[in-house]
Amino acid sequence: MTSDLSFALFDTAIGCCGIVWSARGIAGVQLPEKSDQATRSRVQRRFPAAREMTPPAVLQHVIEAIGALLRGEAIDLTNVGLDDGAISEFNRRVYDVARGIRPGATLSYGEIAERLGDRTLARGVAQALSENPFPIIVPCHRVLATGGKMGGFSGPGGVRTKLRLLSIERARYGEPGLFEHLPWAAASRRRA
DSSP: SOOOOOEEEEEEETEEEEEEEEEEEEEEEOOOSSSSHHHHHHHHHHHOOOOEEOOHHHHHHHHHHHHHHTTTTTOOTTTTOOTTTTHHHHHHHHHHHHHOOOOOOEEEEEHHHTTTTTTTGHHHHHHHHHHSBBBTBBBBGGGGGGGGOOOOSTTTHHHHHEEEEEHHHHHSSSSOOOOTTTTTHHHHHOOO
């Protein structure tokens, strides 16, 4: 990760979020804590070199897209560039698969492992997602345990937050989701 980090806080339907960026892309996203100040403090602990500033226009578009997604709109964030230089190759591969899960759809840890070529990697997939510095952009909340069980969630609020995010997207487990009528959602579900 580069040392030219900046961050900003922004309001969403679920509370005050944070975003951290560098010249390479998004370095991190922070889900809401109990207060705006708690969110700011968490960002500063995770990224001590980052300085708070007004986001440039290109970043404002990413913030608006995240906000729209958190309001329940079918927003595709797969083209958002990430500063993933400090991320292990395995985690990058897991995040690439997770980014392909569209709003309203889910995959299991095992299904992601299969897509990586080895179903026995399911625990490694779960570990990689627990280390995800880009929640929402890398939608780890859309990854469930076997049988549609929630599994864990390392973000603030734990599984309760995961359920809230899935509820916003109107995700159904084993059934078509809210955005199923869209061509990319149907294709994503067929691949799942």
